[in-house]
Amino acid sequence: MGRPRGFDEAMVVQMAAELFASRSYDGISIDELVAHLGVHRNSLYKTFGSKRGLYLAALRWSLEHHLAPMIEQITRAGEPERAVRSALEAPGLDLLLMATAERAPEDAEVAKEVGGAITALDHAAASSLGLDAPAAVRFTAQLLGLRLRARASNLS
Template sequence: MGRPRGFDEAEVVRAAAALFASRAYDGVSVDDLVTHLGVHRNSLYKTFGSKRGLYLAALRWYLEHEVHPLAESLGRAGDFAGAARLVSSEAGTDLDFLLLAAVERAPVDPEVATEVTRALDVIDEALGAVAATPPPTAALLGLRLRAKAEQGATPSR
């Protein structure tokens, strides 16, 4: 009989999602995961198979627990301006992992592309609830990118 698992898998996946959302897939090494998550390398590989396996688990967790609730909020926003305010606010950080997955991993990983496409469809559906002709999801994601860039910008003198 093996030793009982010394970590909470759900917590590790949640923490990995936050790490990938802040630094992207290529910006996170296995050493970073081991250090940040407090999980032994062997345990990480035994549980998730690989860095990519953990990434997919984190992406799926994130879509279920962050993007879908945000999409519900977007659907209740009343209009596109209200939805835009949501993604420009702290709640909009819920789209950061999706944006990174869309530009970094989806072009090279069909499973990630499928998950990203499903998430974008959920957002499109939510936007359809706030406008007869919803603006493209790309406009909403563009607003989030701008807000994220402005967070990192140094103030002009």
């Protein structure tokens, strides 16, 4: 019988999501993850299998706990300005942006998660704001672009 786990897996995944949302996947080393998360390297590998396994868990956590509630807010917003404001004020777009730009082009599993999330945003915009499909896609693209600009402004 193995030793009991000495850390809260859900908390580690949440902390990893925040870290991956702030920096690129390739820009975070295993050593930095271990130090930031307070988890021993062996425990990280035993629980998640790899850095990628932790990343996928963090992405899925972010989509469930940040993006899904944001999509609900967009669905209830009823008007574009309120939808954009509520979306930009909610956490969750940063990891989606990072995953879209960095990991999705080279990782099919990440691409599937990202694609599903973006499609959900499109559908929320269409149903809440009465947009046709092309306009909903533009809304989602503009929303992500606004978040990217806000993020870039905070970096300078």
